[in-house]
Amino acid sequence: MAYGQRWATSIAMTLFLLFSVVAEAQSARADAQDVSVDDRAEAADAYDQGTSAYLAERYELAAHWFERAYRLVPTSTALLQAVRAHDRAGNTIRAANLALLLRDRYPTDEHSKRPASSIIEAVKPTAVLVKAQCGAECTLELDGALIQHDTFFVSAEVEHSLKAAFEAGETSTMVRGKPGSTKTVKFAAPLPPPPPPIPRWGFFSSLGATVVLGAVTVWSGLDANNGVTAYETAARTANSPGINASGSPTPAEEAQALLEDGRSKERRTNILIGVTAGMAATTAVLGVFTNWKNESREGASRRVEPAVGVSNRGGAFTLKGRF
Template sequence: MQSHVLSSVAALVVVLSCLPARSEEADASRVRAAAQEFDAGRRAFQNEDFTSAAAHFENAYRDVPTPEALRLAIRSHDRTGNRARAATLAALAFRTYGDDPTTVAFAKEYLDAAAGALHEVTISCEPACALVVDQRAIFDDPVVDARVFLAPGSHALEAAWSEERSRKETLTARAGATSRLQLQAPAVLPREPEATPSATGSADADVLTTGGGLPPIVAYVGMGITTVLAGATVWSGLDTKSNPGRDVVEEKCLDQGESCPEYQQGLDAQKR
């Protein structure tokens, strides 16, 4: 297993060296953050701290998406026993990297092995929605369709759209079962005209809608998708809810990515 980590480190170095220093996909700060997260994940994996490794590899993937980071996040989640998250990421890898034979073979093998122990839900959203299962955001961006895997038992699934629209479903997962969900956004309700915002109010609005490099929870807030995500966390384990608090993260971490100190404080708090 360690050889997989070392070979993936070498592959990631090649990938990162080929990325432009400034681009819409990955600017220099994101490349540095991804490399730092990946290295932290490597160390955690070698120390058999697989929970931390999974968080770091997912953060690395969020900063600069690569199949290497995603495969190692899957391996790490599997080693913690969280096969549902590992399988959900494997389905994402299978779909995203269909032209990468190594990733396709790895994802298919994992999904075939895990299928009998998990419940697979195929979800379609119209339009694209943010998905939360059991208070955790499943993907970094709203999706039109997705495969989500659940461990046996009861689960709360919520879908959110802009304009504070949402739908809730309670799912009873069974090992080896499959199901489909088609989620249509509710109609937008008319709103009463709002008072002209003050100068302070305008600044607050800019905080919610400007900038990149934030975790998906904060990014969703910027899109107006807040009803479902008010109490959710990301799979990296970030505790933005209470320590240091969502507002602090939004204000301090604009354009800084997940290397932002306040973001890291929330991540550390979640691990304690």
Template sequence: MRFGPVALALALTFTAATAAYAGPDPAKLRAAADSFEAGAKSYKDGKHEEAAAHFEAADAAVPSSKALRFAIRARAEAGQASRAATLAALALDRYPEDAETKKLATETVEKLGPSLHRAEVSCASPCLLAVGTRIVPGEANTRWVVYLDPGTQSLGASFGKIAAPEQSIDATAGGSSEVRFAPKKKSADTTPPAGEGGGMPVGTDTPDDQPEGPPKDDDWRIHPAPFVVGIIATAALGGTTIWSGIDTINNPGADAVREECRGQGEDCELYQEGQSKELRTNALIGATAGVAAVTLVLAIVTDWDGDPDPEKAGKNEPLPLWVDVGSAIGRGDGSQDQRLTLGYRGRF
């Protein structure tokens, strides 16, 4: 009876079962680490503006309260009060429960806020902002707090590839204002009837100025529910396979087989029981690897962003799913074989 391959199989099974739980993008982690290291060096050398840019890049790659705190300090040290206060507002919104971040951000706003103009911005859908030509740090959001230096400032917003018209703000020290952005809509087509003149239609944008429409929906992508089923199935099968491998090794065990089956050859009942369990374990290994592979494919074709179009919302309704891991007596000697039942209901 050969137990050596079982130990190796258990290790392979564990790897397959955990492969579905993908961590953060390694490339982004590396970029964030490199940017943070470069920022720390620049900060130490007294190059605060350069350091702030690196810390902001690190936070953009992998959001981090630590990187954001260093960016706030560096902007303040560089004398860029409006940028430091804007970063502080972002920190308060993103990490309200982080005591260290909250303390620094609150102190920064209290110190710098009175000399700046506070703009509360709302967007019709998640947008990115820019003050003049400088992008405001942060991920796309529907609500922003931006601090501006006194004077006439221009504030713009973008919705993917669609830009909203810029708005001019007369910023004053200690002042505040509310700004609303919505995507720029195409003008109605007022093309004159044939025979009534040529040229560009009145009231419409020129071809170069017409905003691009939103990207086409990825209708071929599927709801996340099948991927969730795959994750649960992979984990359940992995655990069952590990149990089966341990049971194969320990029951009846190599020593017991050698003792009881001496002189009986392969006809020994105990030997055949061990062979049966080894076959069961190998089958579970194959099933686990297969389900893990399918789960990986599902992760690629899943629509993680959801469907923002309310008229299509019903297309991606969550699919009811179930997983049942139990045991059923399948052998005459009273031993039990594990049983796994899983699935999902619905249509794509």
């Protein structure tokens, strides 16, 4: 009689798994349109390995293969089989966590709704339901292992380490709760790392630029001053009729040309004076905030970014920094 019961159980299990294979094929066509041929072949092989292990009642191994099949080609059927295998192996929390993923990722899959809900409800009174919320895209890690879903169960009355990894860094907390409780954990993305300190070469580069600008400014001033005598001479003879042979300029025209040239040189010199003064101020500030000892600075470290601009209408310099 016992032999007949075992035989009937084996037949029922075989039929059930054969049905699952058909469902798997249908699910794969619906959910994995963009998966490569190689990944589909590997997933099919992993699913077959899981089926063989399940029939042999090696549920831990079966769960491993079904999860691998799901990672290669995500389908609701492979995930459901992993849930069932973990449940049979006694890994109730792992089974419930995969059931949560199954329920939330495939809400319209009628075939998986009932078994997933059944396992979730069975675990809920004895475990802690954690709902993690990240302020930006993040990767969650529970007790050192990556988790696939932001809603999951953990063992009650035990402290668990929960970490969220963001692009700008990581943040973590400890989670502990009573059986049947629900914990909502919110993670805010950490501030971006502080900018690097100003290197010494930045100060010396600014100092060099200041010296060069100063030299150019001095030259420009001397060049502008050299034209004063010629202009004054031309201005004194501007009212003289002069000799205008072969289209040469009159004294008045020559004086006007010298005046415009002098004004242009004066404007250029004034621009250079302003830019040089700004660059000198920038160099002085950089000298104060330069990391002379190559020491690292904390997040509130001081930082200055100079910017200098020149145009035909004038010059400008700006300082942007953190103090």
